[in-house]
Amino acid sequence: MSSGTDHHQQIDSRSxxxxxEALEDLLVEKGIVDRSRVDALIDRFENDLGPMVGARLVAKAWISSEFRERLLADADEVLATEDIQGAEMEHIEVKANEPGVHNVVVCTLCSCYPWALLGLPPNWYKSPEYRARVVREPRKVLSEMGLSLDAETEVRVWDSSSETRFLVLPEQPEGTGHLGLEELAHLVTRDSMIGVTKAQAP
Amino acid sequence: MTEAEILEGSLTAPPRLNGELVFEAPWQSRAFGVTADLVESGCFSWEDFRIRLIVAIDAWESTDVTERQSWDYYTCWVSALEQMLSDSTLLDSTELDGRAVAYADRPHGHDH
Incomplete structure (x- = not known):
């Protein structure tokens, strides 16, 4: 036995x-995958795509009722007009919160999510417990996440699929009617567009 | 880890900020990036991949809690990607196993 044997036991080939690492190297060697393209894709998802894209749409919908109606009626058409990157990959529906109605989004089978508007999903969205429990007991899950809804408010849970991804249009916080697009967009958190929180007060 | 502990763990302290890291480790970003590149170059579709991701996640969820490893989304992702590569004959699973064993056997300090 060589003196290095003890190092070998640390790593499992099934990890x-x-x-x-093995599959990337093999695919690169075979000319199927290009490392610089992979780098560029990772960079795009880490830096260019994210909730700020969805937040601007929400802020616009708060400012313009005409835009809001268009967004709710045909989000795909609006995304195409707004030239949002990656939006052609997914069919998106926007669900508006309003007094008495609260919407929340899940993907019960895996992790479908409106990438073009929110980037990649947070860990809790992909977790087995959120995916199972938000359907079964949405009020309890929302309250654990800090959102208490009164008993009269109807909770609508939208299950995403490869065909349809959902974005929640949160209610505009009171007293923000004078704010501009950028200031409003800052109030729109990722979680408020999944429907597990409300938009922030300024 | 019990079901209850899993529930406690990720729902009592969900990340609430937008600025959370997208990937928790470099290999997760590589696994994602390789998959995205294969989709972009037309090797398979996101829907093809999604079907296998659902199977991989379901396999974890169907395994008895005493038998399975703790939940890790990207472990399911990699498992789905391996299945996808095998099904689409892009990469033979035996070849992949061989390379993975070779990498796992590298002495420390020689793994780059």
């Missing part, structure tokens, strides 16, 4: 880290 996802090792599998990922």
């Amino acid at each position: 996802p880290e090792v599998r990922t």
